Amino acid sequence: MQLGTRWTVGQDAPSRLPAELKARIAAVEATLPAPEEGAYPLRWTLTWLEGRPIVELDDGTVLE
16 A cells, blocks of 8 residues: 545545546535534545555545
8 A cells, every 4th residue: 555645625636546536536525514613624545555546535435
């Protein structure tokens, strides 16, 4: 497993991700409630497992 990067919900996903995965990330983000005042925004973590991207949101949502 190789760590890729992290980014905050609402920011652009890394350009090296497949378009289908970017669309799925956007769909998840569209369902999230607005962050509470003073709360840290949720972030995505990108890892690579055997060359496949896996993204996990801080709330436990995982997309492959």
